Amino acid sequence: MAGRDDGRDIAVTGLGLVTPAGIGVEANWARVRAAEPTAAVDPELAGLIVDIxxxxxxxxxxxxxxxxxxxxxxRYAQLALVAAREAVKDSGLDPDSWNGARVGxxxxNALGGTATYERQTGNLLQEGPGAVSPMLVPMAAVNMVSGYVAMDCGATGPNLVTATACASGTTAIGTARDLLRSGTCDVVITGGTEASLSPAIVTGFARMKALSRRTGNPAAASRPFDADRDGFVIAEGAGVLVLERVADAxxxxxRxxxxISGYGASADAHHATAPDPEGKGAERAIRAALADAGALPDEVDHxxxxxxSTPLNDVIEARVLNRVLGQRAAVTSVKGVTGHSLGAAGAIEAACTVLAVQEGLVPPTANLDSVDPSIDIDVVAKIPRMRRIEVAMSNSFGFGGQNAVLVVTEA
Structure with missing residues (x-):
């Protein structure tokens, strides 16, 4: 089905990445392909329940x-701005000459500027109101990152932030796709960012028992689909894509x-933090994305x-994938390398999916030593797998039962 010409496909012409795996697309992709974990003890989290x-x-x-x-x-805006600059440069577009009103x-983003908020709250409690920065609100507000990116490149078209927890980056790309399909924009800079490695946020996740407690061996802590997984490793990062209509590109x-050929979204309407035990919402999003792309389940290669790397999520997602796709698709999770960057995760992973399709390579899942016996899908481990990828899928699920799925096809 790759390369359909009905005008609904959207071209990815630029990528930008800033993650624990490196600064820039090349550095990130090299570390993801090598399955080299990035988790480590963080001195800024010293004394907390989880300090990795x-x-x-x-x-x-x-x-x-x-x-x-x-x-x-x-920091969440800093990361996004650098990734956006790389993506725009990669696209070959020139902000000095484009029609900014047609650029969205x-x-x-899930949480906004939590590090700034925590620091300034500390200033208020310890030193009083005069110690609070007048920049607190524009630094912490969740919408400001899109505003700052627009200011940086003169994009005066539609400007917004999507906040669907850990599905935020994927939701953003799906929304950007719709702006292009509708003719509202000619170019959209899209993706996700997060930098919430602040003490209160990390402690909150730890208190929920969502984080890995493998603090004595942090490099091995994020282990998606492994029988010995015990939670995720929180991360920061940003991923940005430049999208255009194929004909325009x-x-x-x-290049x-x-x-981006398909997008699907749904809500579990089940629980604040736990996924639907049968994965019904995730399945609806997957099937909607495939239908939007005009792809059949048995056409998905990756x-x-x-x-x-949480006990519940990985099993439920694997059951849904098996139910919808069977075992044909080669599955990976890059979170073994990058950790879980919350609202940025879907965008970072969409970028990795684009690279996998472009290169014909499925990167291995880091730290996957023994697949959980209850997981019945083909998870790639140890070494990359070379194969032509005509149709790929990128999944994101978040608190509140938010589900978002992209279908990516070869150019």
């Missing part, structure tokens, strides 16, 4: 953005990395799974 995470340790906001700009932004920005001679 996946932090983008190589990222230097002052060096990347300049001190004058960097100090005005919370749709980014996903072809007309300007752009089309892959196509799935970039949500694969959080």
């Amino acid at each position: 995470d996946c932090r983008a340790g190589e990222f230097d906001a002052d060096a990347e953005l300049g001190k004058r700009l960097a100090w005005r932004l919370d 920005v749709v980014l996903g 072809q007309a300007r001679g752009a 089309v990395r892959a196509r 799935v970039n799974a949500h694969g959080t």
